[in-house]
Amino acid sequence: MQNPVCLPTAIFLMGPTASGKSQVALDIAKKFSAEIISVDSAQVYRYMDIGTAKPGQEILAHVPHHLINLINPDQSYSAAQFRQDALSIMQDISSRNKIPLLVGGTMLYFRALQEGLSILPPADQDLRLTLENMAEKHGWPAMHQKLSELDQVIAARIMPTDSQRIQRALEVCYLTQQPMSEILKKFQPIDFPYRRISIALIPSERSQLHLRISERFRSMLNAGLIEEVQSIRQKFSLSVESPSMRCVGYRQTCLYLDNKINSDELHDMGIAATRQLAKRQLTWLRSMRVTDKIYELDCLSSDLSTQVNNLIRTAIETGAD
DSSP states (O other): OOOGGGSOEEEEEEOOTTSSHHHHHHHHHHHHTEEEEEEOTTTTBTTOOTTTTOOOHHHHHHSOEESSSOBOTTSOOOHHHHHHHHHHHHHHHHHTTOEEEEEESOHHHHHHHHHOOOOOOOOOHHHHHHHHHHHHHHOHHHHHHHHHHHOHHHHHHSOTTOHHHHHHHHHHHHHHTSOHHHHHHTOOOOOOSSEEEEEEEEOSOHHHHHHHHHHHHHHHHHHTHHHHHHHHHHHSOOOTTSTGGGSTTHHHHHHHHTTSSOHHHHHHHHHHHHHHHHHHHHHHHHHHTTTSOOEEEETTOTTHHHHHHHHHHHHHHHTOO
C-alpha cells in the first residue's frame, strides 16, 4: 500500500447531468493548473456534439480536454479501455506538474478507474445480435424477465427498459454459464495511485434540477440535435440499438426520425430519459459515498465555484482527501 502523502493529487468532479459540472470544471482548471479528463461515455464519440453538451472549439483551445472525440459512432468503447486511457493521461499530466481533473457523470467509469474491473468476458458480437433480435421480437421487459430467471441479483439492479445493461448481463450469463453476480463477487479491488479530492454536485431541490434538464434538452433541439443525428446516420450504418445511439437524447431522436414518435413525444421522452439518467447517477453517488470520502456541494448554490475552489485549496494545503 502506497503512502497517500506521497501520491500525486487527482480531482474528481462528479454529479448528475445538468448539475453544472462543465462550468465548475473550467473554473477549477484555470485556478489550479489542471487539465480536464472527460468521464463521459457519450463524449467519446466523434460528431456527437450537441446531444452530449461537448465543449466548443473556443473552450478546447484554452483549456486542455482529454478523452473526447476518440471513436466513430459505429465503434465501441469499454470501461476497461477508459481506465487504461485515463491512467495513461493522468500520468502524463502529473509528470508536467499539473493536476488531472476528471469530470463527468459516467459513474461506472469512475468506479473502474479507482477499483479496477472484475474479469468479465469480452463482447461477443454474434451473441449480441442474437439478443437484439430476441428483444426486437419479445421486447426488453421480456428480456429482463429472462435475466431475472438467470440472475435475480443483477436483474434487481437493472430497470426493465435498460436495454444496454440487460443485454450485457445476459451476454455474460450465456458466455460464462454462471450468473454475472457470482463473477462480480470474485472481484478484488486494486490500489489507485493518486490522492483523490472527490466532489459531488448534488441538487438540494430535485425539482430545480428537473427544470434545468428540461431547458437543456429544449436548447439541444433548438441547436440542431435532430439535424446532427440525421447527419450521423447518413455517415454510418447505425440502428437505435447501436451503443452510440442508445445515449440519452440520441435514442429518442432516432425514434423520431424513424417516424415511431412525433415531435411532442420526442420532447417529452427526451426529458423523461434525461431525468431517469440523473436519478441513476444520484443513486450511484449515494452508493459510492458509503466507501469513499466525497465532498457534497449544492449544485444550485449561487457561489458554487467559490465553494469548490475553497474546498480544493484547503484539501491541497492540508493534504486531506
